[in-house]
Amino acid sequence: GEDVEQSLFLSVREGDSSVINCTYTDSSSTYLYWYKQEPGAGLQLLTYIFSNMDMKQDQRLTVLLNKKDKHLSLRIADTQTGDSAIYFCAESRRDSSYKLIFGSGTRLLVRP
Amino acid sequence: DGGITQSPKYLFRKEGQNVTLSCEQNLNHDAMYWYRQDPGQGLRLIYYSQIVNDFQKGDIAEGYSVSREKKESFPLTVTSAQKNPTAFYLCASSRDRGPQPQHFGDGTRLSIL
Numbered sequence: 001g002e003d004v005e006q007s008l009f010l011s012v013r014e015g016d017s018s019v020i021n022c023t024y025t026d027s028s029s030t031y032l033y034w035y036k037q038e039p040g041a042g043l044q045l046l047t048y049i050f051s052n053m054d055m056k057q058d059q060r061l062t063v064l065l066n067k068k069d070k071h072l073s074l075r076i077a078d079t080q081t082g083d084s085a086i087y088f089c090a091e092s093r094r095d096s097s098y099k100l101i102f103g104s105g106t107r108l109l110v111r112p
Numbered sequence: 113d114g115g116i117t118q119s120p121k122y123l124f125r126k127e128g129q130n131v132t133l134s135c136e137q138n139l140n141h142d143a144m145y146w147y148r149q150d151p152g153q154g155l156r157l158i159y160y161s162q163i164v165n166d167f168q169k170g171d172i173a174e175g176y177s178v179s180r181e182k183k184e185s186f187p188l189t190v191t192s193a194q195k196n197p198t199a200f201y202l203c204a205s206s207r208d209r210g211p212q213p214q215h216f217g218d219g220t221r222l223s224i225l
Contacts, residue, residue, distance in 0.1 A: 004154070008152075030211040031211045031213075033213060035216075040219075040221075041218055041219065042116075042118075042202055042216035042217050042218045042219045043155075043202065043204075043216040044216070045213050045214075045215060045216075048213055088154060088155070092211045094211070097162075097209065098209065098210055098211045098212075099157060099160065099170070100155075100157075100214055102154035102155045103154055104152070104153055104154045105152075105153075105154055
């Protein structure tokens with residue numbers, strides 16, 4: 001995961017928006033993914049974006065992709081306490097047989 | 113409901129012992145994967161299989177072995193050669209070998225006695 005970077009921790013107040021950032025390095029990336037992991041559980045696929053798109057919106061989730069800067073962000077609107085979890089960014093590289101490369105995860109804490 | 117089932121949820125290993133982690137999927141997916149997760153870290157790929165009777169080493173395959181005799185099943189054996197096996201192990205599958213989203217099981221936590 002050393003080629004996919006994420007900040008370690010984010011704390012927000014309930015009802016505010018959360019923005020989780022990710023940078024990647026490989027220009028051959030095809031899809032970029034956001035996963036959510038709750039304590040002791042597996043990874044839940046939240047959303048993903050194709051590398052030729054700039055933005056994707058799905059209910060409270062908005063993904064922005066800046067391909068020039070290789071920067072991906074996940075915005076969660078109206079953040080709830082149930083959104084507290086670890087969020088992983090992952091890239092799928094064409095030149096690596098589409099294996100997923102994960103970041104180290106961002107722990108989101110939502111304060112009441 | 114279709115999904116990925118990992119068992120057991122918790123597993124303990126004695127020194128010098130091999131243990132096998134089970135992963136079964138009923139999604140009719142061709143590709144399956146095993147990852148290791150250590151505290152505060154992302155996922156690292158151990159082995160993957162893109163089709164029945166074929167599998168490839170990932171980034172940290174040493175001390176592990178797999179088999180893919182059936183499409184639905186991809187068991188992982190943690191051998192005694194793996195000197196630091198304590199971790200959370202996650203199994204995933206995807207529809208095929210292309211750029212498809214991977215879907216994960218709930219994981220197995222392996223500890224050393």
